[in-house]
Amino acid sequence: MPAFTIVTTSATQDSDAAEVNTLTDDFGSETEALGYSRRMADEMLGLAAQLSLDFDYSNVALYDGDLLEEDLDPDHPALIGVWVLDEEGCSYVPAAEFRESLAEPEA
Structure with missing residues (x-):
């Protein structure tokens, strides 16, 4: 099974x-990992709604591989999506x- x-x-x-x-x-697959990360994002939104929190720059990022010991950022080549x-919502x-969105200057 891939990590x-x-x-x-x-x-x-x-x-x-x-x-x-x-x-x-x-x-079992990238699709399964993507679905799991989506559920985590939904749970974060549900918790924020319960606590009446407004998110600022919140996200759930998915990377290919066991990268627990690495410093991860959007430039990491293993990033699949966010x-x-x-x-x-999410x-x-x-x-x-x-x-690309991170590289664009804000208006």
């Missing part, structure tokens, strides 16, 4: 701090598109 690493980052508006958690596990969380952004 995948899921990194959750949650930050609320009006806060400079972010909580980052990393999980590495074996999944579930971006906001007030409208949306999946493939790695290349996510990197």
Whole structure:
């Protein structure tokens, strides 16, 4: 079974701090890992709604491989994609598109 690493980052508006958690596990396929990461994103949104939190730059990133001991960021070549969380829900952004959005200057 292939290993995948899921990194959750949650930050609320009006806060400079972010909580980052990393999980590495074996999944049957990339599709299974993607579905699991989606459920994690949905759970984060549900928790935020219960606590009346407004997310700022929260996301759930999926990486290919057991990368628990590595420093992971969007430039890491193993990034598959990111579930971006906001007030409208979560949306999946493939790695290349996510990197492009980070490179674009904000208006």
